[in-house]
Amino acid sequence: MNKFLLAAPLALAVSAYDWATSFFEPAAPLSYTATAAAPAAPATLSTFKSLKGTQSTAAVSDVVNAANAFIASLSATQQATLLQAYNSTTVTKWSNLPVNSTNRIGLRLDALTAAQQALALAVVQAATGTVSGDGFNEIQQLRAADDNLAANGGGGGYGSGVYLIAFLGTPSLTGTWQLQFGGHHLATNITYGNGQVTGATPKFEGTEPLNFTTANSNVLPAGTVCAPLSNEGAAMLAMLNGLTAAQKTTARLSQSFGDVVLGPNGNGQFPATKVGLAVNTLTAAQQALVVEAMRPWVQDSDDATAASLMTKYTNELAGTYIAYSGTGNFTTSGDYARIDGPTVWIEFVCQNGVIYSSQIHYHTVWRDHARDYGGNFYGTYTNVLGTKTAAAAQAFSAYPNPLIGGQLLQVQLASPATAATYTLRNSLGQAVRTASFRGQATEVSITGLAAGLYTLSVQADANPVVTQRVTLE
Incomplete structure (x- = not known):
């Protein structure tokens, strides 16, 4: 492929950024500018609640209605494959690799009729953004890219039909459930709680090649020029190009990277210490470029959720x-x-191509320290000192979180226990609920408890006690 064509999407987009930012040198800092002279003290996860009130109940109802229409089109066997339990194991069943028998769950598109495929994709479209080049349009470009790989040496492991959809929990305007959609170079995980979007991450995207023209109309009209992730690449490049030489020296990391750090196996593994260049030391125009660098990932989510997250x-x-x-x-x-x-956590990395071995291709991931999987699992796990631990993340899940009065707190162990005990304590450390149970799951009533922050401690068999924060609203 012509080298100029590979560079063109980035060059054109960067030109647009240059034009926009040439006017962006205000006399006074903009309202979002971080004006502190020194880096701020790191925030703790307890500072942040799950994403709430982003997409209206009416908009989420479109997703639920589309999901129910899709379910109604399926046989009982297909429904059993689509509808999965919502727990700490199923929410993490995603990958960046080509599909195999173990790395994803749900229904494959190519196992559905054309009408069923259309209904499945209608769910994904209702749940994602409308900006061209991002959101649902980018998902379609990534599926088309896999058709391109299949036709150019990739074989049967690639293709726009080799993508899976799953509902974890029951699609509803009450309770908690998650939409999963993905395949090679794509993982979409959107969590809903009581009619609101509570998490739009983790979101993995990659592309090979960087641009191409569709040869068929399986996904997009034949002859469509595609450059998925060009918005992301251009925005990151503009951000780095906006730095001075001294700032680049500070931002530069000594280690090398062959892939994203927090890929499919990186749940809850955010580095304890932030590294690089503090954004609050940048000019207003440079900070604007950082904001714009986030945008292509965030606007993959539905438009209302994207706007809310960009503000946050x-x-x-x-x-x-x-x-x-x-x-x-x-x-x-x-x-x-x-x-x-x-x-926010966003990574962007270049790798050598697999099918187009003489070219590079992109891997990217967008995660959220507090809101991955709606904050119901890895995003909110803490020990008694208030620091996140991998052991807690692997031991049990508690959801929904935050809770609203009248809901039952569901406690799910990673594996069945012969004897387990839970204790719910208020902010004064007083035990307000405690009970023993056996098996893998139990429920905790919050009736009569005041709104506020609680800690739920669980000990299963002879394992150490692990604790998670729970918010009652």
């Missing part, structure tokens, strides 16, 4: 850092960039 992430710039490794040009394998805020 922008308001957290004082605690956000940017970093990179490699050339900083995103033209060479190992080129890498990261945005790490109090809640």
Whole structure:
């Protein structure tokens, strides 16, 4: 493929950024500018609640209605494959790799009729963004990219039909459930709680090649020029190009990266210390480029959720850092960039191609320190000192979280126990609920408890006690 064509999407988009930011040097800091002279103290997860009130109940009802229409079109056997339990095991069944028999769950698109496929994709479209080049349009481009790989040496393991959809829990305007959709180079995980979007992450996207023209109309009209992730690449490049030489020295990481750090196996493994360049040391125009670098990932979610999250992430710039490794040009394998805020986490990396071996291809991931999987699992696990631990993340889940009066708190162990005990304590450390149970699950009534922050401790058999924060609203 012509080298100019590979570079063109980035070059065109960066030109647009240059034009926009040439006017962006205000006399006074903008409202979102982090004006502190020194890096802010790191925030703790207890500072942040799950994402609430982003997409209206009416908009979420469109997703639920589309989901129920899809369910109604399926046989009983197909429904059993689509509808999975919502727990700490199923929510993490996603991958960036081509589909195999173990790395994903749900129904494959190519196992459905054309009418069923249309209904499945209608669910995904209702749940994702409308911006061209991002959201649902980008998902379709990534599926088309897999058709391109299949036709150019990839074989039967690739293709726009080799993508799976699953509902974890029951689609509803009450309770908690998750939409999963993904395949090679794509993982979409959107969590809903009581008619609201509570999490839009983790979201993995990758593309090979960087741009191509569709040869069939399986996904998009034949002859469509596609460049998935060009918005992401251009935004990251503009952010780094906006730095001075001294700032780039501070932002540069000494280690090299062959892939994203927090991929499918990175749940709850955010680095304890932020590294790189503090965003609150940048000018207003440079901070604007950081905000714009986040946007292509965030607007993959539905438009209302994207707007809410962009506001949250922008308001957290004082605690956000940017970093990179490699050339900083995103033209060479190992080129890498990261945005790490109090809640936002975005990675972008270049790898050598697999099918197009003479070219690079992209891997990216968007995560949220507090809201991955709706904050019901890894995002809110803490020990008694208030720091997140992998042991707690693997021991049990408690959801929904936050709770609303009248709901039951569901406690799910990672594996069945002969004897287990839970204790719910209020902010004064007083035990307000305690009971023993056996098996893998139990329920905790919150009737009569005041709104506030609680800690739920669980001990299963002879295992150590692990504790999670629970918010009652």
